[in-house]
Amino acid sequence: MFERARKGLRQQLGTQMMSVATVALALFCMAGALLVLENAGAMVRRWGAPVKVTVFLAEGATVDQVDSLRRALAALPEVEEARYVSAAEARQSLSAGGDRTVATAPVELFPATIELRLVPSAVSAERVASVALRVRRIPMVSEVETYRGFTERLRGLLVGGRAAAGVIALGVLLCVFAVVSNTVRMSLAARLREIEVLRLVGATRSYIRGPFLIEGAMLGGAGRSWR
Amino acid sequence: MGRSRVSNNFRPHFRPDGHFDSAAAHKPILVLENVMKVFRADAPVLRGVDLTIERGEFVFVTGPSGAGKSTLLKLIYKAETVDEGRILFCGRDIARLTEDSVPHLRRNIGVVFQDFRLVPYWTVFENVAVALQVMGLPPRVIRSRVAVALERVGLDGRGDEKVSVLSGGEQQRVTIARAIVTEPAVVLADEPTGNLDPVLALDILGLFEEINEGGTTVIFATHDRTLLEVSPRRLVVIDDGRCIEARAGLAGLGGVLDHGISIN
Ligand SMILES: Nc1ncnc2c1ncn2[C@@H]1O[C@H](COP(=O)(O)OP(=O)(O)O)[C@@H](O)[C@H]1O
Ligand SMILES: [Mg+2]
Numbered sequence: 001m002f003e004r005a006r007k008g009l010r011q012q013l014g015t016q017m018m019s020v021a022t023v024a025l026a027l028f029c030m031a032g033a034l035l036v037l038e039n040a041g042a043m044v045r046r047w048g049a050p051v052k053v054t055v056f057l058a059e060g061a062t063v064d065q066v067d068s069l070r071r072a073l074a075a076l077p078e079v080e081e082a083r084y085v086s087a088a089e090a091r092q093s094l095s096a097g098g099d100r101t102v103a104t105a106p107v108e109l110f111p112a113t114i115e116l117r118l119v120p121s122a123v124s125a126e127r128v129a130s131v132a133l134r135v136r137r138i139p140m141v142s143e144v145e146t147y148r149g150f151t152e153r154l155r156g157l158l159v160g161g162r163a164a165a166g167v168i169a170l171g172v173l174l175c176v177f178a179v180v181s182n183t184v185r186m187s188l189a190a191r192l193r194e195i196e197v198l199r200l201v202g203a204t205r206s207y208i209r210g211p212f213l214i215e216g217a218m219l220g221g222a223g224r225s226w227r
Numbered sequence: 228m229g230r231s232r233v234s235n236n237f238r239p240h241f242r243p244d245g246h247f248d249s250a251a252a253h254k255p256i257l258v259l260e261n262v263m264k265v266f267r268a269d270a271p272v273l274r275g276v277d278l279t280i281e282r283g284e285f286v287f288v289t290g291p292s293g294a295g296k297s298t299l300l301k302l303i304y305k306a307e308t309v310d311e312g313r314i315l316f317c318g319r320d321i322a323r324l325t326e327d328s329v330p331h332l333r334r335n336i337g338v339v340f341q342d343f344r345l346v347p348y349w350t351v352f353e354n355v356a357v358a359l360q361v362m363g364l365p366p367r368v369i370r371s372r373v374a375v376a377l378e379r380v381g382l383d384g385r386g387d388e389k390v391s392v393l394s395g396g397e398q399q400r401v402t403i404a405r406a407i408v409t410e411p412a413v414v415l416a417d418e419p420t421g422n423l424d425p426v427l428a429l430d431i432l433g434l435f436e437e438i439n440e441g442g443t444t445v446i447f448a449t450h451d452r453t454l455l456e457v458s459p460r461r462l463v464v465i466d467d468g469r470c471i472e473a474r475a476g477l478a479g480l481g482g483v484l485d486h487g488i489s490i491n
Contacts, residue, residue: 194346197354200304201405202333203361205326 005214008191019183023176030172036165053116053128055135056143061112065140070114078131081117111142125152254318256282256412256444257303262312264298272298274468275312280446282412285439287455288448290465296448299465300415303446304336305329317412334362337406337414337443341421343398345390345405351377352386355404362409376408380434396427403434413444420451432458 055073057066066084074082085093090110095103118128125148132144191212198208257280265271272295280286288296301307302314305321313320316332324332337358345354352373359369377383380400390401399419406414416435420428432447432454439445449455455462462473 190348193344197344197346197357198361199330200333200338200344201358201361201409202330204330207361 002211002214005211005218008194008211008215009218015183015187019179022179026172026176026179030169030176033165033168033172036161051118052147053118053132054145054147055114055116055141056145057112057114058140058142061140066112066114069138069140073114073116073135076131078118078127079116080119083115083117085113085115087112125155254315255279256284256317257446258313258315258318260313260315262299262302262314263310264295264302264307265310271468273302273465276465276468276470278463278470280444283439283442283444285436285445285460286447287458287460287462288446288465289450289455289462292450294465295468296450296465297417300338300417300446300448303413303415304333304338330361334358334409335412337409337411339399339402339406339414339416339419341418343395343402343422345398345401347389347391349390350386351382351388351390351393351401351404354390354401355386355408358405358409372408373404376404379407379437380404395422396430399423399427399431400434403431403438407438407443411443413446414438416445416447416449418449418451419447420449420454425453428454429457 055069057069061069070082070084073079087107087110090113091102091105091107094110128146129148132146135141136144195208257278259276259278262273262276262278263271264273276299288299290296298307302309303316303321305324309322313322315321316335321332346357349357355373355376356369359372364372373386374383377386380403382397382400382404385397390398393401399422403419414435419435420431423431428451435445435447436458464471464473
C-alpha cells in the first residue's frame with residue numbers, strides 16, 4: 001500500500017511541481033497587478049480632485065472689494081488658502097521664465113486673480129464645480145478657472161488604468177483556475193485508468209482508496225512544511 | 228482478505244470470509260435464466276436470455292454490434308446488474324452479491340477487452356502483478372506466478388518494459404496474462420481481436436484456445452466472422468435480445484447467422 005502510494009507520488013511529481021510553479025507565478029503576477037491597481041486608486045484619490053481654483057477679477061474692482069471677497073472665499077470650508085495675485089505679480093510670475101516680451105508688456109493685459117488652494121482630497125469635483133458656479137455669479141468676478149479639463153483627463157486616465165489592472169487580475173485568476181482544474185483533471189484521468197484496472201481485478205474499495213489517502217496526507221504534509 | 232491459493236482447483240470464494248462451497252464445484256460454471264437488461268425502455272438490450280455454460284467450455288458469443296454482447300459479459304463480471312432473471316456462477320446468484328462481495332467474484336473471472344485497459348505508465352510486470360497484489364499474495368509468489376503467466380502468453384523476460392511502448396498485439400498479450408495469472412475459473416474476452424490485424428487476431432485466438440485446453444472456461448465475444456470460421460466451436464448468437472444456440476459452430480446456424488451478423 002505504501003509502495004503504491006510512493007509509486008503514485010513519483011509518477012505525479014513532475015505534474016505536481018509544474019502546476020505548483022505555474023500557480024505560484026500566476027499569483028505573483030496577480031499580486032503585482034493588484035499592487036498597481038491599489039496605487040492607481042490612491043493616485044486618483046490624490047490627484048483626481050481639483051486642488052487649485054483661479055478666480056479672475058473684473059476690471060475696476062476696488063482694493064477693499066477684492067479684499068472682502070478674498071476673505072469670504074477663504075472662509076469657505078473647501079478652501080485652505082486664498083491669495084490675492086495682482087496684475088503686476090501675475091506679469092512677474094509669468095515672465096519668470098525669462099521671456100522679455102511678457103516682462104515688458106503693459107500691466108493691464110494681465111488680470112488680477114485670487115488663487116484658491118483647496119483642502120486636498122476632502123473636496124469632490126462636483127462640489128468644486130458648484131462653488132465655482134456660485135463664485136462666478138459675484139459681479140466683480142469675471143471668470144473662474146477650476147482646471148477641470150486637466151483633472152478630468154487625469155482622473156479618466158487613472159480610472160482606465162484601474163480597470164485594466166482589474167481585467168488583468170481577473171485574467172490571472174481565470175488562468176490559475178484553468179491550470180489547477182486542468183492539472184487535477186489530468187492526474188485524475190491518469191489515475192482513473194489505474195482505479196478501473198484495480199476494480200477489474202477485484203480490489204476492494206479500501207485497497208483502492210488507501211494509497212490515495214496516504215498520498216494526500218504526504219502531499220499535504222509536504223505543503224505545510226514547505227510553507 | 229487475500230488467500231495464498233496457488234492450486235488449480237477452482238474454489239469460489241465470493242464472500243470476504245472466503246467461505247468455500249464444495250457443492251459449487253459440480254454445478255455448471257454459468258447459468259443464465261431469463262436474463263433481461265434494459266437501458267432504454269423502448270429498446271431493451273437483452274430480453275430473456277437463457278444460457279448454460281459448463282466448466283471447461285469454449286464459447287463464442289456473436290451478433291451484430293449493438294446486439295448486447297458486451298452487456299452480457301458485463302452482467303457476468305457485475306459491471307452491470309440484471310434487471311430481471313438470474314445469473315448463477317457456480318450455483319450462486321451473482322445478482323444477490325453485496326457490494327463487498329463483488330471484488331471476490333472478480334478474482335474468479337479474468338476479463339480481456341478490445342481496448343486492453345492497461346495502465347500505460349506501469350511496466351508489463353506491474354500490469355500483470357496487480358491482479359495478485361489485490362489478493363494480498365506475498366511478493367515472492369507474485370513474482371513466480373507473473374513469470375509463468377508471461378511465459379504462457381509469449382512475453383517471457385519482458386516484465387520490465389513499459390506497456391505504452393509495446394505493440395497492440397503485445398499489449399493484448401499483457402492483458403491476457405493479467406486475466407489468467409490468478410488462474411480464474413472463467414476468462415471473458417470482449418472483442419479481444421477488434422484492434423488487431425487479422426494475423427495477430429488469429430494468434431490471440433490461438434492463445435485463448437491454449438488457455439481453454441488448460442481447463443479454463445473461455446467466453447469469447449466477437450463479430451469477426453473469420454474467427455468463427457477458423458474455429459468451429461460452440462456458438463451463441465445474440466439476436467433481437469435473445470440467444471440462439473448452434474453447437475455445431477458456424478455451419479449449424481446458416482440463415483440465422485447471415486441474418487444476424489452479415490450486417491457488419
Ligand atoms: N450503460 C449504457 N447505457 C445505455 N445504453 C447502453 C449502455 N451500455 C450499452 N448500451 C446500449 O446497449 C446496446 C448493446 O450494447 P453492447 O452490449 O455494447 O453491444 P455489443 O457489444 O454487442 O456491440 C447498445 O444499443 C448500447 O447503446
Ligand atoms: Mg461490444
